[in-house]
Amino acid sequence: MDRLTYDFGGLRAVDDVTLAVGGGERRVILGPNGAGKTTLFNLVTGLLSPVAGTIQLFGDDVTTLSPYRRARLGLGRTFQINTLFPRLTVLESVLLAVQGADAARFSLWRPRSVYRHLEQRAQDLLAEWNLADRRDVPTRELSYGEQRQVELLLALAGRPRVLLLDEPTAGLSTVETAAVVGMIQRFPRDVTVLLIEHDMDVALTLAERVTVMHQGRVLADGTRDEVRADARVTEIYLGSDDQP
Amino acid sequence: MLLFLLAAGLSLIFGLMRILNLAHGSYYLLGAYIALSVVEATGNLAVGMLAGVAAVVGLGVTMERVFLRRLPRHEELPQALLTFGFLLIVGDVSLWIWGGAPQSLPKPDMLAASVRLGPLVFPSYRLFLIVVGALVGAALWFLQERTKLGAMVRAAIDDAEIAQACGINVSLLSTSVFGVGAALAALGGVMAGPVLGMYPGADFEVLLLAFVVVIVGGLGSLKGAFVGGVLVGCLDNFGKALFPELAYFTIFAPMAVILAVRPAGLFGVR
């Protein structure tokens, strides 16, 4: 499954980037702050419009589609800053996520049986990822680590084919980071995962292939070992070390 | 021109503090009314005008420090309700004190005559208004773009917390900006006093016009307030002259067009 190819020009944040990610791959995007990684994600999910270039998802050109259409095609996303539903409980939030991927989300009336099926799926998801005991807590009352987990869960609930994770371990303690890494490693194999990371250890644990970005351009692109051996990459990271 | 003053104040307050001040209209009216009382007491127009502006600035600052601070940031609804509440309160108190009959400030003697500019004759007071408006606009632009103060304001707009960390006193800045915005509105009010007069309901009308200007010109943009002010002002005058009964329509039209084409306004920042 050839996934995406895109070139952009002009947008200062992302400068003429071409990237192709295979299906089921675990790709990490590295780069110092301001390299344009999050902007790249925004372009892919449709929250931003590219000045030039195209995006393809499973062979279909999605460049002009609005974000919700792309989501329905199977694109899931987490944000660097938690984008949750503050006053809704964990269960309600996951339910919305599950409902979003389902066909009749616009309906006004609904037979109870179908709705129960959605609720069941939400409960199952929570149980599977060990958040069942927090299900009735409003998300704004969760700890930061738990919120990050819910953020991941919301993206996963829609059964996406491609997942874009933006710094999922940002601000987490070592224990919490390990939990999240474990979570990501357990994702189904047929889901393509694209990960922005700042933490080198996490990145190299999870990645199969790595793309390094710098100042909006792709600096290096290859397997884990290739990139690790690349001199330019080491220079960037040692020269401008801005780990959070 | 008047619209520019008002819209600039509104835009400024919103641009910096993301607060939409619905009481802006009452600043206009109150400034004029207070000026009137002071003029009647002292006989001096300039003093009256100054007093009007000063009093409103005081009110604005009080509103900001005491009330608006307590509200959760970035939530439009509580701000809208609070400021609207003030609009009602000030409006009703004004009605109570100054009565319901329309009144106006006296024109300054030296500007009472008309002036000949080539083939056209202008009432000199209106010219004076335009000049003052232009001067204020230039001053604001200068302040915003060139001075250190302007840079601080712009920094605070971008990210209040970081600005604070850099040593910029965001709190004082916020209050000052609010005060300036209020002053602009009051200035508009006292300047308009001699020509448009004051009457109950003027606060609403003026607020609406300011809104239209800001919608057309874009919130948070000085240039937008200027262009919008001129545009809407002209359209409004034409509308009133040509279709007195459907004057509101001529305001509606540009607004609808802008909304359809560029919802953020001509020069909208966000």
Next chain:
Amino acid sequence: MKSAVALVVVALALTLAPLGLTSYQLGLLTKMLILAVFAMSLNLILGYGGLPSLGHAAYFGVAAYTVGLLARRGFDNFWLDFGAGLIVATATAALFGSLALRTRGAYLLMITLALAQVLWGIAFGWRSFTGGDDGLPGVPRPAAGLPWSLADGVRFHYFVLVVFALTIAFLWLVIRSPFGRALIGIRESERRMEVLGYNTWAHKYAAFVVAGALAGVSGNLYVYYNGFVSPAYLSVVFSATCLIMVSLGGAGTLLGPALGSAAIVFLENVISAYTQRWLLVLGVIYVGVTLFAPAGLMGLMRRRARRAP
């Protein structure tokens, strides 16, 4: 359990009210119910959808004027007048919504206000058609179309009560439906909803139009209640009064706005008897609610309920 009992009591009280109240008091109660429908309609987009609209009176007033104009010219079939009012309100909401919903937050607030003001201006200025500032008096209640006449205060009260109950039932269903839940999600985080696959604009628009239609229903009833329509029905103050009813009662709750409506109507009535300074009091209420009771009366009651053992 306690709340269910309370609800039953209130329902009974409303139904039996005509027996115990004077016709003036009954009229007041009817007014509370009509405006409750208005407030609940705004609550749909404001409380549940998070869309601040300061021009909701537009749809109320437009329906009221339609009915008023038709009824005065002798079209006294209930279904015709009511239907026309409803259609006009819905069309206006559809138009205004398509313009206003391209924006968010403060912009949305300003635009809805400005749009409503335009209608106000037309009503105010077009004396020959709308009667201008004086409005249109002498609007009769419908003589045809319904099996009973609404001219009688008691019958009218029951009619309004039925509409009120239907509105509550309708809104209850909407809120619990997937659409309703999605709307709440949009309120909490529109961005999140977008990447989850929801067409957020469509949801907002649909809610806006439905809310406008309901406001129109309320407007229809009000003009029958008062027998009179004026530009005040389209004014900012009226829109804002609706807003405060929602906020005072509790935005985002089903019955909060009804409570708010009752409170405001009651207060206005009481205070206007002693002083002309009702607007001043209203302004103070606004300030007070924002500062001290942002979750409204329902919020206060819930907090008390949680503290009690």
